[in-house]
Amino acid sequence: MTARYDGRELPLGPPRRRAVLALLLVRLGRVVPTEVLVEELWRDEPPRGPVGALQSHVSHLRRVLDVTRGPGEPSLVRHRAPGYVLGLAPEQSDAHRFERLVGEGRRLLGRRDAVAARDRIAEALALWQGAPYTEFSAHPVLLDERGRLEQLRLTAVETGAEARLALGAAEEVAAELAREARRHPARERLIGHLMTALSQLGRQAEALELYERTRSHLVEEFGVDAAAELQRIHTAILRQELDDGPVAEPPVPPAVRPVVAVAPPAPTPDDAERPAPTGAGGEAAEPAGPSLFAGRARELRLVTRAAAATDTGMSPASSAPPVSARPAY
Template identity: 45%
Template structure:
């Protein structure tokens, strides 16, 4: 990401797209203006050509599409930098041939903060700092207000980023469960993992963690049931056998291996 804004505008994309400054919510006009903002946020400071914006916003662009993009950008600039004087260069939503770029500060977008927290949690868990990892992940997951880029879920230009953020969210839930297990809070982890595994039945790691959490809660039968359910789901839905981690955990549970405790 390049550049940084001097204005303190916070952007939210983990839910409906929004912008908030010191005075409260920034007024955003209409779905296409909001789409321009979302598209620029997805670009993470890179330049998005005008023609790309036109193609993203209209399936069959009209003759005035380029002029409409310019109007949307001008309105967004006024909303994001209301104190900017006429003819003063924009600091946040800048013109950069062949298009535009949004110079958002690294900590001003909730999705970027969430991504940083998930990355940090992996390092913290590896270093044995489960308590700190749990705190970071709890705060990070609380940033979600709904589906990422909620109003643009059906747009092709948003789909890859939505999928990436959804994958990170699932990983965050699983790492939070790992943190709970490391802290001896297996029953709490099992409760959360049950919902997670049911919502993401093809995530083998979710089933493995659920089975381990149940085993450490003294529920061996339920742990094995989770592994059987995972196997049945993978075979039925994907036509594949469980991976080595799941198979090894089943064998260890049956053997009541000491390292599981």
């Protein structure tokens, strides 16, 4: 754990003093009672006068960290009954910035903004400089926080991979996730993204082998089968139904695609004998745009007659010849 100010690293002191700062940092903005800090710092072997020893560590941390405060500003390590609180803003902690950026990346991916999601996750992972709090193995609270942040890092890796797969970066994703899969063989979402990347690269045999290896590991270690989503990806690869790359924009349907300078169909002899259609008031109707009935003048006339007969109460059969049952395609 390091603290930097104005481009230089601040001297935090020996391990237990650094642990005091870490214990306050993982509860940023909350008061940590003195008795809790004593218990977490010394466990079953407290020194003589543990409260005085804690106050000594706090005093040294204040001298080091308070070079960052302006005139009249309170100390960063503040006493607030019944204990102490660290007065940093969340954005001054890499761990908190990391968590915020990962959350933003996941929300952007949920809105299908793959480019923004990819960039936000990349910004988050750039803050990661190794497993956090590894120096505090004797402090269960800090070990729990290390595990939580590692799980969050894996979530970030998976989210970034999903965004990049949507953008066609299958080769890049496959190279990155292959390393992670070896370290986390039971991480099914990660395995699913790796299988997808391999399939998009034409390496279906490797993807299927990875699935069998993962499934065997899950059964042997946890007594469970692969999750439904991983099974779905496996089946899609077997059936060659998995997407081969990024999804393209769907084509505009022909019925709504813009039409430019479409000539009307040539009139048939029968059309020439019929008067121009009129509107409801007897005036000439506006010319229609390109019709789905183009080239089917006879069928269109029959439909029009039937509709007109319905409006006037006449039977369609009395105003039009019978229609053949055979489709005129």
